[in-house]
Amino acid sequence: MLALENFHVLSLPCMAIEDLAKLPETPCVYLVVNSQGKVLYVGKSENLRKRWKSHYKLSSLIEESGIRISYVEVQEDLLFKVERALINALNPPLNENEPSKGIASLRQRVGLTQRQLADLVGVTETTVRNWENNRSGVEWFERVAKLCDSLQCTPNDLFGYQKIAESEEKA
Structure with missing residues (x-):
């Protein structure tokens, strides 16, 4: 596990944003770092190279000079926890607070x-x-929510899940 007290952004492997094709295809937590070494954004991905091929921040970041992607390879089941810990510790400005x-x-x-x-x-x-x-697909969720509000019920009530589960228990 990553020890935050010994964590130094500059010690991490990194790539210039122009060299994204060289990023690993492994689960990683990544940090977008500017030319002054300030962490601007922290994210996670199960495949870092694939993530950055179509990252929604890519077009705006590529316009800035000196941007690089630093990363920490992490077990897939720890991605969320490591990402959260780094966001909390570094408070990057491009992450939603x-x-x-x-x-x-x-x-x-x-x-x-x-x-x-x-x-x-x-x-x-x-x-x-x-x-x-x-x-x-969000429209479907909105319709179910409106149905539940109008009928004062839960989604399980709408689709009879409890009745199905009860009938399976009796069988």
């Missing part, structure tokens, strides 16, 4: 990756990512 809400927050609270949640729910990791970024 307010608590997140919605699916991402709930998923992180129980310590699941997007892939793990996708496997549990029976959807793709891209679907979970889209839900978390309010891109696709």
Whole structure:
């Protein structure tokens, strides 16, 4: 585990933002560092190279000179914890400082990756990512929430999950 008291950003492996193709294809927590050595952003990925091919901050960061990506290779099940610890310790300005809400927050609270949640729910990791970024499928959740509000019930009530579980117990 990463010991924060001995943590020095400059001692980490790093790549210039122009050399992203050289990043490892392993689970990593990464830090976006400017030319003065200030950590601007902390994130995590199960495949660092793949993540940065389409990172949503890439176009804005590439315009700044001297930006590099430093990283720490981490076991996949520790990605969230290490990322959180670094965000809390370094307080990077590009990370949101307010608590997140919605699916991402709930998923992180129980310590699941997007892939793990996708496997549990029976959807793709891209679907979970889209839900978390309010891109696709969110309308369905909004309709279920409105139905529950209107009918004063839970989603389980709407779809009869409790009844199904009870009938399976009796069988």
